[in-house]
Amino acid sequence: MTHGDPRWLRPDVDDAVAAVSVLLSLGLFAYTRKAERDPRFVLDLGLVYMVLTAAAIGLLIHWHAVPNDWHVSPMITCIGAVVLMFAAIVPSTPTKTLVAALIAVSMNPLGMLIARAHEHEALFAVANARRILLRDVVGLA
Secondary structure, X not given: OOOOOHHHHXXXXXXXXXXXXXXXXXXXXXXXXXXXXXXXXXHHHHHHHHHHHXXXXXXXXXXXXXXXXXXXXXXXXXXXXHHHHHHHHOOXXXXXXXXXXXXXXXXXXXXXXXXXXXXXXXXXXXXXXXXXXXXXXHHHO
């Protein structure tokens, strides 16, 4: 799309993912403000929030196809940074944190598979999903 293209004004999947993410964040904030909530459940809810945030990032990264003239190369995504921040901030057990982190980093290749299936390029996506998952898991370690 170019600068004057009117398609920029129409809502897209990116906008929907961002809106759902904002609503989820505000909902979690409002839910945790009550003092009578079980702290363990709130911490577990925080880990679920991390996974959902990683899923949103994975979808946003992969939803639009890369132009043909761009050089495609491996990259480190911000999902790893999100996982590291949550591990430092959310005081959960190591096992729960590890399981949630592994699920979170798997959202990157899952986002690619969903995006490519939407564009009918699922076979290409499956071949690359293994590499993306391996790279993100190694980054997590």
